[in-house]
Amino acid sequence: YNSPDSWLPFYLPLVVWVSTFLYCYVPSESKRPTFHKWYALHNFHNFGAIALGLLSRYFHNDEVFNERIPILWSIGYFIVDLFECLLRKDGVYALHAVACLALGIFNYTTPICRAL
Numbered sequence: 328y329n330s331p332d333s334w335l336p337f338y339l340p341l342v343v344w345v346s347t348f349l350y351c352y353v354p355s356e357s358k359r360p361t362f363h364k365w366y367a368l369h370n371f372h373n374f375g376a377i378a379l380g381l382l383s384r385y386f387h388n389d390e391v392f393n394e395r396i397p398i399l400w401s402i403g404y405f406i407v408d409l410f411e412c413l414l415r416k417d418g419v420y421a422l423h424a425v426a427c428l429a430l431g432i433f434n435y436t437t438p439i440c441r442a443l
Contacts, residue, residue, distance in 0.1 A: 341403035
């Protein structure tokens with residue numbers, strides 16, 4: 328999971344975010360939250376990103392805890408969030424998702440950002 332060649336830090340969180348998205352959009356007899364108003368889910372992402380980022384800074388060693396893990400945690404989230412914003416035709420939040428995706432991708436692909 329911690330290997331620089333592993334795609335698990337991207338795929339596993341993406342499965343979580345896609346699963347929650349599908350949970351919200353698959354018709355059901357029970358009342359389900361809408362994805363964009365499921366505040367507990369968004370807080371789970373926020374606090375997860377903060378915790379993973381703090382762990383990355385605490386260890387400050389990619390052999391112990393790779394900095395790409397918190398970045399990929401959020402990239403998967405914002406991919407699903409962008410898709411959901413486009414479905415709802417919510418331009419402002421779609422712009423927010425695009426900006427966050429761009430920042431995450433630039434941070435991931437720019438070696439100087441990950442070396443700080």
